[in-house]
Amino acid sequence: MMSTKVLGLGPSLRKPAFAPRLVRNQVVARNLVVKRSVQTQSLPSTAAVEILDKQRLRRPSSPHFTIYQPQLTWLGSIANRATGGALSALLYGFSIAYLVAPGTFDSTHVIEFVAGLPDVVKYAGKALLAAPFTFHAFNGLRHLSWDLGKFLSLKAAYATGYVVIGASAVSTVALTLYGN
Structure with a gap:
């Protein structure tokens, strides 16, 4: 009993113990007898799907793109x-193609194929590969700086966004023109 005094539990433990037996029995009986005021009915699974479909039609949709002004931060994130995703799809696509037909997609055949293309197609292809690669690389560095707690103010976020766009543009041009 000493521990209950120290913890301040003495009165709360004594109260139910010394309550009249009639009161204790009524509380126990009230807790044992559960009254259901809601009636339920069993439905087939098709009816449940129909009910959910009706609820989804009445649910409001998020207006996000239709009401918010485009901002550099969320455009950069998208x-x-x-x-x-595009770079991953290209990598996985080429890897699977190499596994399926290694004689067709080995480096010598790819180099011969690219060498036979017109210069306009080569430059366009290099630009199409360089632009997403450089943007993703520079924007990844921007996100890493955010993870370190740098450039988190609105002004700094916009400044780094413009730096990413500029660096991506310059490096895309450099990678496209390099080697020819």
């Missing part, structure tokens, strides 16, 4: 995801 472009970063898109370029990452």
